[in-house]
Amino acid sequence: MNIRKIAELAGVSPATVSRVFGRNPGVSREISQKVLKIAAENNYHPRISEKQKNVVLITPYNSVYPVQSCIDMLLMALTQELPKQGYRVEILPVNSLERLPDVRFCAAAAIGLEPSDLSEWDEHFSEPLIFLDRHPQEKNPGQNIYYVNSDESAGMELALKHLKERNCRKVGCIIHGNPGEGNASQREKAIRKALKKFDLPDDDSLIRFSGNGSEQYVELVGKLLKQKVDALFCPGGNAGITVLYAISLYDKQIPEDISLIASEQTFFSNFAVPPQTTITQEYQQLASEVVSLINRRLNGEEVPRITTLPYRLIKRESVR
Numbered sequence: 168m169n170i171r172k173i174a175e176l177a178g179v180s181p182a183t184v185s186r187v188f189g190r191n192p193g194v195s196r197e198i199s200q201k202v203l204k205i206a207a208e209n210n211y212h213p214r215i216s217e218k219q220k221n222v223v224l225i226t227p228y229n230s231v232y233p234v235q236s237c238i239d240m241l242l243m244a245l246t247q248e249l250p251k252q253g254y255r256v257e258i259l260p261v262n263s264l265e266r267l268p269d270v271r272f273c274a275a276a277a278i279g280l281e282p283s284d285l286s287e288w289d290e291h292f293s294e295p296l297i298f299l300d301r302h303p304q305e306k307n308p309g310q311n312i313y314y315v316n317s318d319e320s321a322g323m324e325l326a327l328k329h330l331k332e333r334n335c336r337k338v339g340c341i342i343h344g345n346p347g348e349g350n351a352s353q354r355e356k357a358i359r360k361a362l363k364k365f366d367l368p369d370d371d372s373l374i375r376f377s378g379n380g381s382e383q384y385v386e387l388v389g390k391l392l393k394q395k396v397d398a399l400f401c402p403g404g405n406a407g408i409t410v411l412y413a414i415s416l417y418d419k420q421i422p423e424d425i426s427l428i429a430s431e432q433t434f435f436s437n438f439a440v441p442p443q444t445t446i447t448q449e450y451q452q453l454a455s456e457v458v459s460l461i462n463r464r465l466n467g468e469e470v471p472r473i474t475t476l477p478y479r480l481i482k483r484e485s486v487r
Contacts, residue, residue: 169211176205188293200290207289207310221255221272222461225264227279237403237448238279240433241299244454245276252458267292274461277301279349288312295464297457300448302353303473314473315456317448319350322478323357324364326400326428326446331365333486335398335426338367339391340374341384341410343403343430351376354402377401381409388413398426398486407432407443422487431481441484449476 170188174181183194184202205211224245226238242258249256257270261280268291276297277285282304288296289309297313308314330338340358344351355374362369372394375387381404388410391399401410407429414421421427421441429436431447456474463470 173202173205173209173211177202203290203293206293219271219273220253221257221270222249223267223270223272223275224256224258225275225277225280225285226258226260237300240448240450241278241453244450245278245457248451248454248458252462254458254461273465276457282308282312295461297460299453299457300350302350308472312472313460313470315453315460316473316475317453318475318477319353320357320360322446322448323354323400323402324361325478325480326402327358327361327365327367329444329480329482329486330398330400330426330428331367333426335486336367337394337396338362338373338398338400339388339394339396341377341387341391341399341401341406342375343377343401343406345376345378349403351403358400377404377406381405384409385413385416389417392417392419392425396425398428401427401429402446403430405432405435406430407436407439407445411439411443421485426486428486436481437483439485443485444483445481446478447481448478452476 170181170184174184177184177198179198179202183198224242226242246256257272259267259270261284267275272294274295274297276299278299280298280301282298282301285296289311293311295311295313297315299315300317301314302316303314327338342351342354342358346352346355355376358374359369373391373396375391377383377387384406388399399410401407410427410429411421414425414427419425428444428446431445436443436445453476456476460470460474
């Protein structure tokens with residue numbers, strides 16, 4: 168497949184096809200969408216000029232509580248990795264997405280957004296779109312859609328296995344966010360599976376969602392303490408900070424009374440008292456995989472639709 172064949176199928180000139188791929192003005196939306204649809208159906212990816220080595224990072228407009236810390240760390244990792252490979256970075260909030268057709272870019276990465284937020288990508292763009300820390304919602308996500316994420320199932324198991332090995336017998340879990348938001352539902356499913364695997368109680372009353380923000384943590388920690396849990400596992404958000412505060416209100420000590428594993432917060436977890444055992448996504452490696460995917464696409468190579476990386480357990484002093 169080449170530009171001449173696409174032009175023939177679309178009933179336009181090769182020059183028009185080139186203008187569509189270059190997003191030059193003067194091409195109607197109808198023709199542009201027709202060309203992009205034919206290209207997508209034939210798995211054709213146009214070569215990108217070295218002069219267009221811009222990568223757009225699409226971020227939420229408002230703070231997204233269940234994933235804000237993850238967004239911050241991914242954004243920091245990407246703005247470090249992309250320039251190393253000669254890419255320029257433009258950060259574009261999702262509420263300004265109408266500007267994107269006027270921007271010359273070779274790829275885009277969506278951080279903290281759901282695939283449904285950009286479901287019509289292939290109708291408007293031939294450049295690759297990479298969702299970070301998200302999982303496909305459809306079996307066929309699109310010709311130019313890719314995912315770079317972490318293995319939620321293995322990550323949740325990693326934390327609960329460590330608690331089991333340290334003789335914790337009843338673990339209360341608080342998953343940051345609401346079901347259906349971010350990775351909350353995947354984490355719930357993985358937690359239930361791991362609790363059963365390690366022969367730990369998996370009652371519904373022991374697995375809670377925090378909702379947006381941190382306001383419910385004090386109440387949820389209190390309810391779990393009443394059930395005589397000896398450990399808390401709190402993935403996502405700023406749980407490490409908020410649970411430490413909640414525990415102090417109930418006159419309990421970590422790890423003497425309660426063991427705790429939360430998600431890594433780079434500028435807090437190691438300096439908490441006591442330093443917190445955490446699970447963490449490999450943010451720098453996630454960013455490196457994004458850069459590698461873009462490089463390979465620009466070189467015309469086949470790249471996997473989904474790249475999944477492992478979590479890491481950082482053992483510190485908050486587990487007895």
